[in-house]
Every structure is written in structure tokens, then in C-alpha cells.
Amino acid sequence: MSKIHQITPFLHVPDLERAIPFFESLGFGLRFRVSDYAYLELGGCGIRVLEESDRPTEPKERARVSVYIDVSDVDGLYRKLRPALELLPTDSVEPVQDQPWHQREFQVRLPDGDWLTFGQPMK
Secondary structure, rough: OOOOOOOOOEEEEEEEEHHHHHHOOOOOOOEEEEEOEEEEEOEEEOEEEOOOOOOOOOOOOOOEEEEEOOOHHHHHHHHHHHHOOOOOOHHHEEEEEOOOOOOOEEEEEEEOEEEEEEEEOOO
């Protein structure tokens, strides 16, 4: 069997022009873009983003999808991203905290209301 090296989420956003700078502010690098599609990477992991301007979004209280990115130093990443995170609405960032499921993580609300979570196992 072939080794799986990555799972790449495919996110649907209402406005690609707004989504790309948002992901770049979180450290993602734009690797490829054509019309309504972009591929961005962070630390070797990718996100595929497709613009669907007429796709309905859920209310902010209900995310349709949550993307979890496993990292080796969640506190260090949070410190690095803190200047960008402080520019977001306060209800769009959940700071680093220990979770009952033995993960240390922080969350950022994406432009379409979904959540992007960065986390690592607690020691």
C-alpha cells in the first residue's frame, strides 16, 4: 500500500480575494492560483481554496467544517501569529488552551465562519 503523506482539506469560500490574504496572515504561502482556485501551504501541509460566491454559509455559531492542523509547537506558532490574530475580531480567535481530549490548541474562525484549529498532543 502506498504511504499517505498528507490530507489536504478543500475549503469553499465566498470571496477568494479576501481569503488568500487571510491565510497569508496566518503564515500560509500561496503556491498556485488560477481563476477561482488557490493552493496554499504552511510547513509542508496544504489547503485548497475554491471560491463559490453563491454558496450559502452557516451562521457563525455553526461551522460546517473544522480543519485541524497538527503542529510540533502550538505555543510558538501562536506567539508568531499573535500580531495577525490581534487584528481579527475577538470572537474569531480562541487562544491557546489545554483541552479535555489531551490536546493543546488554538482556533481561528475562517472568513466563511468555519474554524481552523492548530494543536499538539499534551505531554
